[in-house]
Amino acid sequence: MADTLTVQELTDLRLNSLKTAVDDWKTMTGRLEKLATGGDGQVSGEGLRSAANAATWQGVNATVSRGFVTKTAKQFSDAAAEAKSVHGLLHGAHSDFVKHKADLRTAIDDLAKRNIYVNGNGSVIASVPSGAAAGNSDDIHKPTDGELEVAQRRINKILAEASETDRIVARALRALVKNKYDFTEKGADSVEEADLAQGRADAEYWKKEIAKGHVEDWDQEKLDRFNEMLEKQRDNPGFTETFATGLGADGTLQFWRDLADPGQGNTPEGERAELLGQVQQNLSMSLANASHSHSPEMEAWKRDVIAAGGKQFGHEGIMVKPYGFQIMSNLMVKGKFDSGFLNDYGDALRAFEEKKKPFEPAAVWGNPGIASQLDYTGKGADGDFGEPGTDPMGGYLKAVSHNPDFATKLFNDDGWADYLVEDREFYDEDDPFGKGDGTTQSRDALGKALLAAGTGLDPDQPHAVNSYEHTDAQRQVLENTLGRLSAKGDDFPPELRDDMALLLGNWGDEVHRSASSLDTADSPLDYEELLEVSTQVSRDQDAYGILMEGVNHAIVADLHAEHEGDPEEELKRAGQTVGFMESARYHAIDTDKDDPSWPAKWGYHAYGGLANFVPVVGDAIQRGVDSAAYAWQLEEQQRIDDKAAIDTTQNFQSRQTYLRSLGEEWSALHPDHRLSEKGNEYLRQDSIGNSAFNGNTTANRIAGQH
Structure with missing residues (x-):
C-alpha cells in the first residue's frame, strides 16, 4: 500500500479475509505448540531434544548427528514462536483496522451533519445544499474555515493512525520471514511490541550512522531517508528515548550543530535548507516525546542537556561556537515537552542570563563569534529557508506555547512574568545590532506563549472551542498581562x-x-x-x-x-x-x-x-x-x-x-x-x-x- 492510506482505501478495506487468517493462525499456533512441547501422546520437538541429550553419542555422531538433531528439535519451538507472533500481529491488525474504519465512518457522518464532505482522497470541503434542496435557506449551516481546518485534522489523524498500523505490521511480518531456510526464534507478539522494537532498531541504526561523523556531508538522499524515518518514529518511545540516550546530551547537541551549520561558507540553502527545516521539526517532536520518559537514562539525558547549556560547541575548521542553550532551544520548536523538563530548562537558561550582568542579549547570543544558523523552520530576508535562531529564549518560548498548562503556570509566576514581559531585552536576530527589519522573533514567540497561557490552547493547533469558560489560573494570566502591558503605554x-x-x-x-x-x-x-x-x-x-x-x-x-x-x-x-x-x-x-x-x-x-x-x-x-x-x-x-x-x-x-x-x-x-x-x-x-x-x-x- 501507499505510505498513507486514503479514505477510499480504508473504507474499501475488507476485513473478513483478515479475520479468517487470524483464526487460521490461531489454529496453526496451537498445532505447532503441540509439536514443539508435546501433548496427547504426540511426538514433539521437546521430546526429541530430551532424547538426544539423554543418549550416548560416539564418534562423528557426537558432533554432527547430535547437533543436527538438537537444531532440528529447536526448529519446532521456533516455528511455534513464529506462528504465535504472526497470529498476534494479525489479531492486533484486525482489531486496529476495525477501530480505524469505525472512527472514519463516525467522523464522516458527524461532518456530514455540518455540511462538510470528505472525498476519497481524504480532503474535506464545504458541501452546502441549495436553499431549494434544504427547504429553508435560513437553516442551512455554512462551515467556517475554522471548522474545515479542525475537520481536516480529524480525518488526517485517522488516516495516519491506519497507515501506521499497516506499516508496522507489514514490516514485522517481513522480518519474520526474512530467512527462508530457518524460523525466527522470537518476534513481536503484538502491534505495540513490534512498534517499539522497530523504533529501537531505527534508533540504533541512525546512532551508528551519526557516530561515523561528518553528518554535514550526508547527501540529499540520505538526509531525506533520515527525515522520513523521524516522521514515522517521532511519537514512538521505542525510538525517541533510544535515540536521545544513545547519542547522549552532548552528542545530540553536536549533531544538530554540525548538520545545521557546517561552516566554511557551506551554509545550507535551497532544497537542503527546506529539508533541514523538516528534519528540525521532526527531531524536535522526537525529543519532546522522549522528554516524557522518566527512566534513569532519560532523566540523566535531561540533566546533562541542561548542564550543557552554558557549554560551547565548535565544529572542525571554524571558530564559531554556539552555546548549548542556543542549539537545544532550536530543537524545541515543535512538540509538547514535559512540564518538568521545561521548568528546569527555563530556570537554567534564565539563571545563565541573569549571571551575565549587565545582560545584553544581542551581545551575548548575537555575537558573531558564537552565532550560527540553527533555525530552518522559517524563511530569512532572502526568501530562502534558514534564520540565525540565535536567541535561545525564542525556541524555549515556542516550546512553552505548545504546553499550555505549563505556560499558564509559568506566567502566573511573577518572577518569570516580570522577567519576560517587563525586564528582559529582546533583539532582532537577523541583525542583532540594529540593522535588521526591527522584528524581534523571540518576542513574537513570547506572544504565542502568553496566548497559550491565557487560553489553555496551543496556538499552533486548530481547535473547536465550545464555550467562554476558563480556569481561574488562566484568568489570572489575563488580568496580570493586561496590567503589565497597559503600563507600557505606547511602548x-x-x-x-x-x-x-x-x-x-x-x-x-x-x-x-x-x-x-x-x-x-x-x-x-x-x-x-x-x-x-x-x-x-x-x-x-x-x-x-x-x-x-x-x-x-x-x-x-x-x-x-x-x-x-x-x-x-x-x-x-x-x-x-x-x-x-x-x-x-x-x-x-x-x-x-x-x-x-x-x-x-x-x-x-x-x-x-x-x-x-x-x-x-x-x-x-x-x-x-x-x-x-x-x-x-x-x-x-x-x-x-x-x-x-x-x-x-x-x-x-x-x-x-x-x-x-x-x-x-x-x-x-x-x-x-x-x-x-x-x-x-x-x-x-x-x-x-x-x-x-x-x-x-x-x-x-x-x-x-x-
Missing part, C-alpha cells in the same frame, strides 16, 4: 498585538461585559487596563481586525443568550461596547497620525486563526455574527475610502451601519418588544446609538480625553 511591543487580540477574543464575553460596564470601577476586567491594551492592539490593522471580529462575536452571542429583565439591556450593552471600541480605535490612530500606512490598505477579509479561539456557535448565532461583521467591514472600508475624519467626541457616528445591523439582529430575537414594532426603528436606533455615545464618552474620559 507596547508590536509583536504582541496580534496575540493579545486573539487572547481578548478568546475572553470575548469578559471583554464585552467590561467594555459595557456602567460602573467602570466594577467591571469584570480592569476597565482602564483593557482600554489601553485595546488601543495599543488597534495600532496594527490586522490586530485591530482580529480584535473587532472577536468582540463582534461576543456581542452577538450575548444578544442570543438567556437573560433576565428587559431585553433592551442587551441592546444597550452592545452599543456601549461599540462606543468603547471606537474610542480605542481613535486613540490608536491619533497616536500614529503621522503614519497612514494601515488605513490606506484596508480591505474586507477574514482573519486567520481567530476561529480557533472563539467558541463554535449555532447556525443562527453565526449568521448574526457574519451579518454584523460584514456591515462593520463595509463601513470601515467606506470610512477609509472617503477619508472620513473621526469625531473625537462622537466616534460612534461612524458606526451607524454596524449599530443598525446589531439592532436588527436584536429585533429578530425579540419581535414582540416595543422597539421591534413597525414604526419604532428610530427608537431602537436611538437606544443603541445613545449607548454607543455613552460608551465612547466614558472611554474618552478614562483615557483623559474630554
